[in-house]
Every structure is written in C-alpha cells, then in structure tokens.
Amino acid sequence: MITKNIKNTIIVCFVCCGIALSFTLSSCKSWIEEDPEGLVTDERVGDSEEAAAAWVTGTYSKLIYDMFCWGYFPRVLEFDADYISGPDWLFGTFGAGNFQGESDVTDALWKGCYGLIARANNAERHINVMSNISTKAKNNAIGEMKFLRAFAYFLMVRAYGPLPIQPEEATTEYTQPRQSVSDVYAYIVRNLEEASTLMYKNTDKAYQVGHASAGAAAGLLAKVYATQASAAMPAGTEITVRTGPAYDGTGSARTYAPLRSVTMQKNAVSGYEGMDAMALYQKAADWAKMVIDGKYGSYELLAYDQLWKKANCNASEFMFSLCTVSGDATYKVSVHSQYEGYMTEQGSDFIQEGGWVGCTRHWYDLFDSQDLRIVKGVKHRWRAKTQRESNSGFYYPQNNEYTIAATGYDLSGNYFGAPTGIYADGVSYYYSQDAQCLAFTTKYMDVTNNAINNADANFPFLRYADVMLVYAEAQNELGNSSEAIDYLNKIRTRSNATAASATGSAALDTQVKRRSAIIEERAKEFACEADRRWDLIRWGIYLQAMNAIGGSDDAGVLKTRQERNLLFPIPQPELNTNKTITENNPGWN
C-alpha cells in the first residue's frame, strides 16, 4: 500500500513536471515571436538627421556596390565607341557590338540603374515622413534622391530608349510599361529642376564634400537638354569627324593611317522626333549659364596639372563623381586597374596586371602636339612585369619623334644616337602594334596605393568642363558663334592647345566647323570618362563614325556596327516578366 502511494506520488510529480514545463514554455508568449534584435528594420533606422543620411548613403552605395564593384561600370558606358580600344578578350564581345553575347555586362546598366532608382524612391519615402529633422536637411536629402534618380534614368534613356518609370510611392505593382523617350525626359527634367532647388549648393555650410549638390543637378539638366536638342536636330545636319581605318598597308609593312576627315550626315534619332531642338538648346544654354554664373554654387576649372591629382578629386570642377576608397574588399572600383594597371608593388616600375583600356592612335592624333592632354595626359612609357627579365619597356606613340627618343632610331631605321629624355635609363624600349600599345590615359594614376586591384581612383560623371562645352555647343546652335568659341577655348587653353578662332588658317568660320570642333573637343577632353558613345548616339552619327573605321581598330577590335547597335537590348529577365513589353529593341532577341 505504501509503495503504491509512493508510486502514485512520483507519477503525479512526474506528470506535473512535464505539464509544468509545457506550460512554462507556452506561457512565455515570446516562444514563437520573432525577435530580430540583431537586424536593422525600417523602424529601427528612425527619424532623425542621421537616419535621413543613412538612407541617402544607402542609395549612393548602389553606385559602387554593385554597379562599379563587379567591373561592369564604366565598361558598359565606355567600350562601345570609336576611339576606345583594348585587348580582344576584354573588347571582343560587348566591345565588338555583340551586346547580347555578354549580357551580364550589357544588363548591368539596366539592373544597376533601376536598383539605384528603387533605393532612391524608398529612401525618399522614408525621409518624406520624418519630422525630427530640419527642413533644409530634409530638402537636401530628398533633392539628392531626385538627383540620383534622374541621373539613373538619363544613363538609361540614352541606351535603351523608352523606359518604364517606377512610381515614387510604395507599390506592389512591379510591372510598369515603357514610356516614350520624351516622357522619360520630362520626368528627368522635373526631378532635376526640383533637385536643383532642394539641394545644398557647394557653397552652403551644411554641404558635405562628395555629395552631389544643386550645381550638379543644374549642370546635369543643361546636359540633358543639350542631349535632347542635339538628338532632335534635323537629319542631314553635318558633322565632320576625323577618323578612318586604323592602318595603311598589311602585315609587317603596316603603319598607322593618318586621320581622314569624314563629313557625316546626321541620322534622325528615334524617340526624339517632334522635339524642338532650338528651344531645348535655349534651355541648355540658360541652365549652363546659371551654373557658370554661380547661381547654383561656385565652380571653376582646375589648372591642368591639378586636374587629376588625388587631392583635388572632389574639387568644384568635379560636379558629380563616383567616390572611392582605397583597398576595401566590398566597396571596390577597378577604374585604376582597367585604365592604368596596378604595380607589382608600390614604387615599382612594373605593372602587375591591368592597364588594358586605352584610346586609339586616331584619338591621339586629334591633338596639337603641345596639348597637355597628350603630353601629360597619355602614358609615353610603361613596363609590364613580364619585361623585367629582358629589361625592356613600351613607348607611345609610334611616331618619329617618340621613336627616336625611345629607341634612338627613326621609323625608317636611321640611327640618331642614344635614347633621350625619359627613355635614357638603359631600358630597351619597343613598340607593338596591338592592344599592348594604346594611348593609355594618366587620368586615374594618382591613387593612395597603386599596387592594389581596387585603388581609389574616383570616376567623374559630370565635370564643370562638360557644362562649359554644353554651353558652347548650345550657343553655336543658337547662332552665337563668338560665345561658342570663347567657351570652347576655355577648355582648349587650359591644356595648352592652340586657341580656336573664327578667322585664320584653321578658322572655325562655319557652324558645321564649330559644331564638329566642339564634338571633337569633347572626345579629347572626356576621353576615358565614358562620354563618347553617348555623344555619337545623341548626334545621330554613331553608325557613321563606327563604320568609318572600316572594320577593326588598332588592337583588332571589330568596330563595324549595325542599326540594332543604336539601342542596347532590354535584359531577358525583364522581357520575360514584364508583360507590357512585347518585344525587345529592334534587332535583339
């Protein structure tokens, strides 16, 4: 009987314990609550100036991670143009006009820009409802979002034509139809106009270096208007481009061909029909002038030797650039690696890897010989690590002057004496007529550490010089030739080029000559800044300029283009899911 009682007691205790445990667990209400204490949610970012700054920074961040960090930028903006070149493994597909053959590169533009837009929209929604922040700071933050959004649409509208415009308010409808080019531009213009009033000027105390400012919005707006205006110019408008086949002769006898002036008749640019070119040029001129007059902050051209100094990478000439940081594993940019190459170690004379992308000989020959943009702006000697053993190096360009200085012989093989100048260092210099020897820019040379693959070379999106040349272009089309030449010369004289003139031997005495000179100046000034393709497109001379090369360029990259190359193909995933888009851009699958 006693044992029976003990048994019962133990059982009761035991069962009670089990039940008690169950109750304890179930009564702690949080058992199946989700508690993301280690995570940041919308609510936890908060309502403050810092919170707004965090949303803004998160939007800028997209520019690096993931637009630039995978190396697709500036490649997708840069490689499909006449004066740019590089090795065929790098240029052979996208750079040869086969946009769908390397769709990860091509699609990066669409995906990156729309990613930027989505972040800007989301950030703006969150900042809009903040109350614990000063009006100025709030306006500036919202203005920056509008600016980045407009910037993204502007990059895309030139590449794809009609675009879906994403609603700014929160939505669960992810499918948006394409809107006409003019509607996209209207949207860009509205955003930039608002941004230019909302954002800080670079002279405001609260302005922080590295951010876009009101002036960037105004300057970009001038460029947007000029882009529309040039595209809307009548078909048949003449532009002279100095170009031609890369080489004369074949095999070992081949030599670089001299520049040939080709006068091209502008094609109509699809999507811009019906726009009023002159009215748009007037707006471009007005906005550019307001920037020049300091209405949106203080801007000035840097002296040429200061222009590409690391210390000046955020000087006022750089109205809007991609900011970079040295050696970060996530926020990395390969601009320095692509255009300059990084050294085996700091202080070394040898390039470990990179330095692939350069300009062609034709581009080099566009310049006056004393122009600092080739005297200093182009590498004249460099050595790859593979040349260490043979104590050799490359020189550029392969013309008489540099060949004599570098090798002691002229192009015909006559001996002139020992190498001179920078070549008088005992190293054997030679030249190779292929992708190894191109006009490599020095714009991105000055970095904190040049022996790493992700050095901190900022990439300029909009320079004050661009606004000035936009102004010159607009004034020329509006018929104010002297204003046009004045502003063209501000850029030319900065780098010691001979000033252009309406009279004299190389007189810019017609509108066509001035137009051509300004477009050519842009090719020279903004080389390796991902600008050339978009000039050719907006002026409707892309096919003419590319096909004038007659096949392959200096490095053997195919430059022949077809109609379909005028627009990039829309990415397949978009076509597959966006039911409002029934077919791709002409000529693409």
Added chain:
Amino acid sequence: MNMQKWILFCLLLACNMGVEAQTKITGRVLDGANPGETLIGASVKVPGTSAGTISDLDGNFQFELPDGKFIIQVSMIGYKTQVVNVKGKTTIDVTLQEDAGMMEEVVVVGYGTMKKRDLTGTVSQIKGDDLRAGGATDVAHGLQGKIAGVQVQQSDGSPGAGVSITVRGANSFTTSSQPLYIVDGIPFGTDPNGTPTSDANSGNNQQTSPLQMLNPNDIEKIEVLKDASATAIYGSRGANGVVIITTRKGQSGKPKVEASMKWTTQHIGKKVKTLDPYTYALYQNEANENSRYYENSTQRNPYRGEWTYPYTGGSFIYTQGKYNPSPEDFLNPGQRTDEYGNVDVVEGADWQDEIYRTGWQQEYNASVSGGSDKGWYAFSGSYTKQDGIIKNTGYERYGLSINIARHITNWLEIGTSSHFTNATTDFQRTNSENTGIIRSALIFPPTVKEETDATDWLAANPANYVNGATDQLKQISWFSSSYAEAQITPWLKFRQNLGLGYNDGHRNTYYSRLCQEGKSPINGKAGKATNTWKSFTSESLLTLDKTFGIHKLNAVAGITFESGRGESQSMTATNFPNDLTKGADISMALDRATVKSDPETKMNLESFLARVNYTLLDKYLFTASVRTDGSSAFQENKKWATFLSGAFAWRAIDETFIQDMNFFSNLKFRVSYGETGNQGIGAYRTLAVLQAANYPYNGTLSNGFSMIDWRGPQNPDLKWETTAQVNAGIDLGWLDNRLQLTVDYYYKKTRDLLQMVTIPSSSGFSQQLVNSGNVTNEGLEFTLSYDVLRKGNWKWNFSGNLSFNRNRISGLDGDQYATALWSKADQVFLQRNGYPIGTLYGYVEDGYYDNISEVRSNKAYAGLSDAEALRYVGEIKYRDLNGDGQITQDDRTIIGNTNPDFTYSLTNNLSYKNFNLSFMLQGTQGNDILNYNLTDVTMSNIGNIPVSAYEGRWTPETAVSAKWPKATAGYTRTWLVSNRYVENGSYLRCKYVTLGYDWLKPLKGIEKIGFSLTANNLFTITDYSWFDPDVNAGGQNAACPGVDSYSYPSARSFTFGMNFVF
C-alpha cells in the same frame, strides 16, 4: 500450405464449442525454425477469458482451462500465432512457425510505435544490415536505391560531398525538398545555416549532408514515412517525408562484443579523354588557320617549330632564344638546341594524371552491447578515413555512441542515446562553374610543362592547383535524445522526451597564388567560416493503449517545443606575404580582410498533436491525426496552421472468404489522405530587413542602410506551403509470405509554393518571395521480395523496387525560370504550368553552315558580303522555330527533362552454408542531364577539349558528320543554350558485389570471424559522356536538378573487410 485450412478448421470448431467442464492443460511450445528447441516466454491464452500463462524457461506451460473452453491461442513476437483445440487433451506440443512476413514486426512511426500489421500509412523500413550492405560509409549512400519512392542523389563523387534525398518527388522549387530526419525521436540536422562558407568559397557549390554525422554501424533501422497519414503528425515539416532513424540498442542476453575493419582501394571510375599534346597543338594551329581564312585574322600559328629571340633596341638578342615547338615536336619530347647554343625542352603533360591517384580507405568499428529485463546498454566507437581519388581530398570521421536505458521501477523507465561525431572533410573545388580543379585538369593546355607555374587567364596549372588549394571542413556534432517514461496504468503512459543537439562547423580555405582564385594581385586568398547550431526539443506525450472486446484503441496526444539557435561568422583575407602557412594564421594577410557575421538565427516551433488508431475486429484499421504548429518564422496572422490526416486499412487476409481462397498469405488494402506543410523559409524572411550599404563620400566610408536587393520587396503575407496527399496501397503475400509485393499509388499536390518569383528588374529587384503556384507529384511504387530458396544450405532472396513519379507545375501566372546557379545557363530551368520541375529550355541546333550560300539562305544573313558570310561557315545553325527569319528567344523550346521515367533497383542475396554472395543493381531511366561542362568546350580559345569534340569538329571535309563547329582562335562565337548540352542520363549501375564467408567459432571465445570482399560501382551502363550520371551539382536545390558542372568523378572501389563477434 495447409496451415490456413487448419486454422480455419480450428476457428470453426471454436465457434461450435459447447459448455464443458474445467480441465487442466500442460504443454510445450516448440520452435518450428529450430527443431528440438523450445520457445521461452510464449503467451498461451484462452481467447475471450483472462485465463492463460507464459511458457517457462524450458518452454513448458500449465494452467486451468475455464469451463467449456477448449481453444487456446499461443503467440510470440516473430512467430505466427497458433490457435489449437485441446478438447479431450491434457498435454499438447504446440510448434510455432517463424513469421517470415514479419507481420508482427514493430515499426516506428511518429511519436510512437506500431505493429506493422496495424499500419494504415505507407512506411518503408530498412534494417541496419541492409543499410550497411555494400559498405557505404554514410547513411545516405546506404539508402540509395533501397526504398521505392526515395531518390538519393549525390552532388558528385567527392568524399564527404552532399547528398540530396527526395521522397516521392520534389514538392517545391525554393524551399528545401529534403525530408525531416528524426533520430531516436528527436529532429536531427535541422541547421538552416548548413555548410559554413566564406567569401573564399564563393562559386563552390559543395555542401555536406547532416546524415554524414551518423555512423551507419550505429543504426538499427530506418523508417521512411511517405504518405500523409504517416507524416501529418509532423505537421509543418512533414511534406517532404520523414526519415526516422533508430540507433542500436543492447539486446537481452550475454554481452555482445563486435569489432570490424575494412580496407579499401579506390580508383577513378571513368576518365573524360582530352587531347594529348600533339593533337592539341594541331588543333590550336588549325584554329588559327581557320581564323586567318574565315575571319581575316593576322595571327600566326602558336605552334610553329622555330626558335624565337627577343627583339629590343633594333636587334635580336640571340642569347635568349626560346624554342617554339611544332605539333610534331610533342611526339618526340626532349631537349632542343639551336645554333647559338640555346637549350630548350619540349614537354607536355596529361593533367588528369597529375591530379588523380589511388585512394585508400580504412574503417574500424567496435561495439559492446547487452541487456536484461532491467534495461540495456550499447557502446560503440568508430573511425573512418577515406582518401579521395583526387589529391588532397578526403574524409575522416570518428564517433562515439552510447545508448542506455534502465527500468527504475516496474513502471518507470529512463534512457538516453548520445552520439558524438567529429568529421573532417578535405574538399577540392569541384561542382563549380568557373574555376576548380576538374575544370583546370580538363581544359589546361597539355603543351605546358608540368612544373610550369603558369596560371593562365583560362585556368590554373592543375598540378599546382591541386597542391595549392585547401578547403577543409571540420565538423563536430553532439546529439542526445533522452526520455523518461511512466506507465501510469496498464493502458496509459506518459513520456517526456528531451533532445539536445550541438553542431559546430569550421571551414578553412586557402587558395595559393598558383590558383586562379589566389593569383596575383590577390596573392593568396584565405577564408575561415564558422557555423554553430544549438537545438532544444521538449516533447510531452501521453499514450493510451487499450482493448475493449473487439475494439482496440491506441491514442497519443502531446505538446512539443522546439528551438534552434544558430550563429555564423566568416572572414576572408588576401595578400599573404607567401603561401607557407596556407592561411593558417589569417592575421598574416597584408590587407583586405572582410569580416562577416550574421545575426543570431532563432527559430522556434510550438506544437500540439494527437493521433488515434482504432482497430475493429482486428481487421478494420482507422487512423486520424492532427497537429497544430506555430512558427516564429511567420508574421502574426500566419503563425499557426493545423494539419489533419485520416487513413483506413482493411486486413482482408483476416476475412474468411479470402483465407478460403487459399491463395494469399497476406492481403491488406490501405487508403489515406492528409495535409502536411513545409515551413522551409529562413528566420526573419518575412520582415523588411535592411543591410549596411556604405559609401565613401570623401575617401572614407560613411554608414548607410538599404533594402537587401536579393531578398526582393518585403512580403508580410508569407505562409506555409501545404501538401495534400492521397495514398492507396496494397500489401500482398503469397507462398507463406515467401513472395511479397507492396504497391502504392499516391497523388500529392503542394499549394502556396514559397518561391522566389522573378519580377521585372525595372522594379530594382530581380525577384520576390511569394506563395504562388502548385506542384503535383503522382506516382506508383512497387516493392518486391522473393525468398526463392529459404531452407537448407542454399538460400536465395531477391528483392527489388521500382518507382514512377510524375511531377507537374501548375497555378503559375506565367513562365518563369529557376534562379540561375550557372552564369552561362541563366534561364535553362523553365517553370511552366503542366511541365515538371527540371524542365530544360533552350534552342535547338540544326547542323552547321557548310558554305556561303547556306549562310545566305538564312534571311538574317542574306545581305552579308562574302567576307562577312565566310565567318559563319562552319558555325552552328540554330533552328528558327517560329520562322520569323531570326534567332530570338522565341525560338527556344523544351529540350529536356531531368526527371527519370522511373528508378529501380534489384538486390540479390545468395548464400551457401557460410558463404554468401550479394549484389545490387540500381538505375534510373529516361532522365536528362544538363552537361554544363560542355559550355567550356568553346572550340575557340586555348582550352583543351575532349577527344570527341576534336573528332567531331567541323571541317569542310567532315561537314556532313560534324558534331561541333569549326575550331577558331577568335572570340566572336556566341553560344546559345541548346540541346547540345542535354544528354541522356539513364544508367544501370552495379552498385556493389559482396562475397562473404563466416567462420563460425574459429577459436574458443570467438563466436565468428566474417570475411568479405566487396566491389563498389563495378560497372555502369550509360550513354552519358561525362564522368558519372549519378550527379546533381545543384545539390539540395530542388529547382535545378540533374546538372553536371565539373563534378568530382566517382570512384570504383574494392574492399576487404573482417568482422569479429565475441
């Protein structure tokens, strides 16, 4: 044969019994299997009364028969129950025959056990011995092919590589399709963080399976719950089936000591033949000749047979000559000298030979077990070491298991099983798409000397790679399942289970500067990653088991709580001063360290469950179950879900009219319906979580936040996937159950699929997680076992299974594609209503352009000049399916299906006296494989190619029979995903052949020494061109099944084993 008649006769007699006087009966229970032996503990009862007894140590029994009762029933587990009429007798010998059909076998089901005869659901069982047959070192490989409807696929042949197990077809394309594993009652291996990875492992798809951490030798049996009636008790985790693993316990009797050892050699099963140096050089020269002819290139042949001298300063430096060999030079390798005294060596290499080796494997197990009516114990230890057939790969595991239980009183029992495992896996980068050892070995130019340090842009020198890459995963798993069980009344018991688990994975990765991953300027890349997972399970269960006359009731009700806590960290660093320490000391890295740490993952589950089994007249069986689950992974209004099931079975064999037919020895019909769920989404997945998104405004990073792009827009309405399943089955037995057949038909439909749906990228996101669409799986399973010879010296059993499954997607808004694992096959897995998961989509090829006029006949090329048109000669012609004159994405069509028509296996066991021979054949039929390896056969760069591609290349002479386009040195060829990459993956494999001999009582004190010789993967009959058709690079990603992407070749192995029983 006459047994049934006899029983029937007895039953009839029993019914007609009159009332008689009480008599005493004595008797003996004899063992029909072992003539002359008696049975102890057999139950002797008079049905319908309380009279009865149990046979004693000598098999004798004695008791008083109640008045008028003459029928006694003698039963014992494992034997057929006998009913005997003893009228007019006072002594009787009853001989019990072994129940070959194991109808009394106990089967573990969720939260309880059942007699197999009482099952209403579909549960397959595999015994430990059958699991171990063939000598698999891990549980998953042991299961392969052995259970109908359970598809086991290895990722590739790498030791320690992941395995995916799919029960009755994939239910989902985003969430896990892996079954729930239960070890000794407690969920096992549920770590959602999986295999630890650092950035250094990016692009490496190699995963491990949780089952790796169990030693097959510790397993007593495995039950696989397949239909909803069986799995619904696991509610939100039951949809993919449940695998219940029971570990070995001690058996009553004297202590049993066992030791076994195995030694194995492994060899590569099949090589992919690539070009030798001579042919490769010819191929490269031809490519350049073609480029000059067809593409107007000016490049010279790379293999010229001439001396070259550097040209600097206007003159040649003749002291630095290098020899550029001609193809023929490789036929006669060796030293070359020129007129200036320069010496150079011509030498090629076979890179596959450089990375393969003979792999040794050894395995040791020891165990001690025993028990009594007071409880049991089992201790075991094991050690396994396997060297892979690729250098620097291998797997090592040691483990210790303890399983003990004790009856504290006659009503209280406590027990625990505990398993400690330590495993070390050495991976090489295989199963990857861009870099990796297999890729290197296959495509690295064979004309490069072995010792060359070249790391080409295309691939790294394989000899350096295989030594320069380290990818080691160290795992520790501790798992324990404990219980206390109280028998409150004879028919009611309470059981409290407590499960604790701890998993710890450390992964160290290093790629030296001679690997592509670590080449300059990276200068060595190291990664360290750690995952830990702690789990807690509490289950309180009340079980009722009572018989009321013809009614039998078994019911269980319970409350369970589960909790998991996971953490993961990783760091990656590059730029090491040298490769000496291989990243062992990551602080030696000069810069660029990335540190990652995920917030602690917390997953909690709270459940209420109940199940009732009701048996009427011992032949009509009913089961119903309910489970309500609440999960922390969902938002407030979606947290709870209830899952119901019901089943009915009819033991027709117990009906007299069936017995009268005298044809069946077993006949049972089962039908069930139920719903189960899949909560397979990660913690916090329904919340709008932000990530750090920084920006260096003026050269230093500022902190910012952004949405997480890959997650897509937030969706707070996410809920469980629900699978409804109907099952109808029949169990048949003939010839005294020597021949048994089970057939099951099922139809299951999963709705509200949790999936990442592609959304227009113009939204800023590429995908969103939603509940959308359905997947249906419908199938038939056959399991057959036949004891051809059961008695005497010769014994022969063969068994086999055959499974058909048809998978179908429905309810999608439109076509979509699986998230791409492979960059060159972005949209190859089509998800379309009416088609299965694993549908391959792409272009169809239509031969080659043999001449310019054929090029021009294509509308798109009609206007090309001769020179431009010439480029296309010898190029692939894709079929213009919609006839619009252009090759666009609309010309894609369905080009394959990776699902097999059926899978099958056949096992034979043949023994003569102490010799036994067994073998297993296993295969799949009708499935396609996406051979991604072929995307690197571009015929247009310096990469080596398979011999078949070279022999099949287009040349003007071979235009008619060409299988590959012309060789070229240019880069302009665009490859489209076409039927070229789809191959028939059907195969029939001899999985193992084992010959064994048992030497009984060889010495005093030794019961037995067993010897065995086993050959694994002896032969494979297949048309598949690459290493092994048993491949699944997507691993546990159900959306991309059947891809081969530089998989690790499978080994053929030969094992000698010994085992001692004391």
